[in-house]
Amino acid sequence: MADNVITGFAAVFGVETDIGGYFRERLAKGAFTRTLKERPDVVMLLNHDSGRVLGRTSAGTLSLRENSGGLYFSLTVDPTTPEGQTALGTVGRRDVQGCSFGFRVKAEEWAFEEDxxxxxxxTITDVDLYEITLTGFPAYPTTTAALRASNSDAARRRIEAAQRKRGILR
Known part of the structure; x- marks a missing residue:
């Protein structure tokens, strides 16, 4: 059984996506550096719905960090709330596997090629970040969200894998 933590990448660097057929977009490495240093109170939502808050940085239930791949998050979900149950259920079943984020662009670069x-x-180079969200329809399909396996689950899987390898378990 998994614990009540969902982790993943709310944004991925260097990957192009189509924004409504109007333009392509990608995030540059470091796009979140400034805003994370400023320690904004970022909330985690379900489908950008401000009435369905799952966690927030000021409460310590959401942590964010930028690495070479993108914006990584770890969310401790309250399983006693309807939103928490929905998040744990849909992410656990892999119905929801991606994320999106709410932001204001502070700096960007545009490329228009005649040929x-x-x-x-x-290319977005700097943003003010105010929310990330679990969604079944992420604008960036390479984002991720998954339940973190508990230590006992990981140990059980390792034992079962070893038993299968030795022919004890099928």
């Missing part, structure tokens, strides 16, 4: 028939490319 390129693709949409213009916006």
């Amino acid at each position: 390129d028939y693709r949409l213009p490319l916006r």
